[in-house]
Amino acid sequence: MRAILLSLAALGAAVAFVPSPASAQTGPIYPWCAQYGGRSGATNCYFANLWQCQQAISGNGGWCYRNPFSAQASEPRDRRRTRQDYRPY
Numbered sequence: 598m599r600a601i602l603l604s605l606a607a608l609g610a611a612v613a614f615v616p617s618p619a620s621a622q623t624g625p626i627y628p629w630c631a632q633y634g635g636r637s638g639a640t641n642c643y644f645a646n647l648w649q650c651q652q653a654i655s656g657n658g659g660w661c662y663r664n665p666f667s668a669q670a671s672e673p674r675d676r677r678r679t680r681q682d683y684r685p686y
Contacts (some may be wrong), residue, residue, distance in 0.1 A: 628667040633659040642666075 629644035631654050642664045644650040650661035 626664060626667045628664050629661055630664045631659055631661055633657055 627643050627645055629647055629650040630640055630642035631644065631650045633639045633641070633654065634657065638659060641653065644653065644661070647661060654661060
């Protein structure tokens with residue numbers, strides 16, 4: 598009985614002192630992405646501003662778009678009012 602308790606205590610101590618795995622480290626999420634050569638082309642989301650993205654795609658074909666995973670992309674935009682928003686009644 599004493600041997601079982603001693604082995605359980607040793608097992609508990611070993612489990613308590615096992616280092617936990619490190620949390621995943623993420624790098625910065627850049628706000629602009631470039632899509633090269635159509636829908637099946639490569640994507641690069643390492644642009645800090647629109648100018649950098651436009652310089653990268655110039656002459657290659659493609660387009661720039663906001664990175665859907667950046668915090669800036671999820672901020673709500675100001676919605677402009679249309680004629681339908683104005684109701685005289």
